[in-house]
Amino acid sequence: MGVQFDNVAIPHLSIVLEKWLISKKLHHSCGPSGSLSKILETPAMPMESTSLKTPKEASLQTHSGKSSGEFRTMSEEGCEDIEVAFGKLSLISRPASLDGHHGDHFLALLRYCGQSAPSALLDVFSKYCDPKSIVKVGEGTYGEAFLAGRTVCKIVPFGGDLRVNGEVQKRSEELLEEVVLSRTLNRLRGREDHVYNACTTFIETIDLMVCQGPYNDALTRAWEDWDAKHGSENDHPKEFPEKQCYVVFVQEHGGQDLESFVLLNFDEARSLLVQVTVALAVAEAAYEFEHRDLHWGNILLSRKDSAILQFTLEGSEIFVRTFGLFISIIDFTLSRINTGEDILFLDLSLDPELFDGPKGDKQSETYRKMKEVTEECWEGSFPRTNVLWLQYLVDILLLKKSYDRTSKDERDLRSLKKRLNNYGSAKEATSDLFFKDLFGTHAI
Numbered sequence: 001m002g003v004q005f006d007n008v009a010i011p012h013l014s015i016v017l018e019k020w021l022i023s024k025k026l027h028h029s030c031g032p033s034g035s036l037s038k039i040l041e042t043p044a045m046p047m048e049s050t051s052l053k054t055p056k057e058a059s060l061q062t063h064s065g066k067s068s069g070e071f072r073t074m075s076e077e078g079c080e081d082i083e084v085a086f087g088k089l090s091l092i093s094r095p096a097s098l099d100g101h102h103g104d105h106f107l108a109l110l111r112y113c114g115q116s117a118p119s120a121l122l123d124v125f126s127k128y129c130d131p132k133s134i135v136k137v138g139e140g141t142y143g144e145a146f147l148a149g150r151t152v153c154k155i156v157p158f159g160g161d162l163r164v165n166g167e168v169q170k171r172s173e174e175l176l177e178e179v180v181l182s183r184t185l186n187r188l189r190g191r192e193d194h195v196y197n198a199c200t201t202f203i204e205t206i207d208l209m210v211c212q213g214p215y216n217d218a219l220t221r222a223w224e225d226w227d228a229k230h231g232s233e234n235d236h237p238k239e240f241p242e243k244q245c246y247v248v249f250v251q252e253h254g255g256q257d258l259e260s261f262v263l264l265n266f267d268e269a270r271s272l273l274v275q276v277t278v279a280l281a282v283a284e285a286a287y288e289f290e291h292r293d294l295h296w297g298n299i300l301l302s303r304k305d306s307a308i309l310q311f312t313l314e315g316s317e318i319f320v321r322t323f324g325l326f327i328s329i330i331d332f333t334l335s336r337i338n339t340g341e342d343i344l345f346l347d348l349s350l351d352p353e354l355f356d357g358p359k360g361d362k363q364s365e366t367y368r369k370m371k372e373v374t375e376e377c378w379e380g381s382f383p384r385t386n387v388l389w390l391q392y393l394v395d396i397l398l399l400k401k402s403y404d405r406t407s408k409d410e411r412d413l414r415s416l417k418k419r420l421n422n423y424g425s426a427k428e429a430t431s432d433l434f435f436k437d438l439f440g441t442h443a444i
Helices: 012-025 034-040 075-086 102-113 121-126 172-189 217-230 266-286 363-374 386-399 407-422 432-436
Strands: 135-140 143-148 150-156 205-212 244-250 301-304 308-313 317-321 325-329
Touching: 102 172, 102 205, 121 150, 121 205, 121 217, 121 244, 135 217, 143 205, 143 217, 150 172, 172 205, 172 244, 172 266, 266 301, 266 308, 266 317, 266 325, 266 386, 266 407, 266 432, 317 432, 386 407, 407 432
Parallel strands: none
Antiparallel strands: 135 143, 143 150, 150 244, 205 244, 301 325, 308 317
């Protein structure tokens, strides 16, 4: 797949420290900071090693060997000292400029994708399909999704000055975090002797490529066909400059999103909930993972013949009844993960509009509940956020989805939502009696 894990120069502490500095500048304060203490407790691994370890295997020592309570209050001068030190943290040579990108992160992104220079979009798509067969299948604020053979290619522009769909483009370091996170979740698929925690519910990332240049004719045609049928809310790709850069995520085709998928019955609804819950529990145990944006557009569903699905949670095999329904979790833009070398996260305090959605809207309310749980310490580990999204999904199944169910089924869902208030993580939620008859200790 062209992706190398050895000798890859990936910024570690510099990423989260930079975010801390940005946050402090925006709030014009550098007083006592619990956030900084947590950042300094990020597991520190040797720079020459990039092998991923679980949080349990990683050292949780601070760089000074002191506990967070021993850090002294920092003055404005301390902020400046840290900023100077941060400027010296580059892990690879930093060119003066690179098409407007922050050079070290851009080069690290290229190297992580196994490239020495960006490719053309057409070159990537040609690996997976006849370009004439490309079909657009979805869109989001930060990207477009196209069907390419048996894969789905998500194109995300980054690093440019042009606003995309009204939003500032992502920076190289933000895309670097997302590609590292996607690859880390790939390890849960059990192909690299990672058998202590394993599942296949998170969408598989097959390939990652940095590209540069305009949309080719086939992609433009596919985009315009979608626009004619659905009315795109995104800007036409012709608006991009000639040297626009993108990251292309080549992923398995996970099916149809929950918003548009037609559930048949209550068993399928139960299977959806148990698969999402156990998958989140596995990722929590392996990497302190929190999705933080698990709305109904980020859950894909498909039907297969198999009646069971296997998970491994902290060394124990779990077999879940699927009723023929299979779930794929996608889009890790807002996610938080501890790879054992880095804590990767998005500082949502820098996007206050995320929390300004309409009152009563279940998705908007979930963002606001996350803000309360984390107290805006977004780099911290708060697995309770996963439970908030499970409650959101219960609401969706009760209020937004139609399928064959009884009044008792609805009571069971409402009772589950209420009991979820007692759980601090998805792992705890797996013990709920709602899931009891969906689990087995061996294959059916």
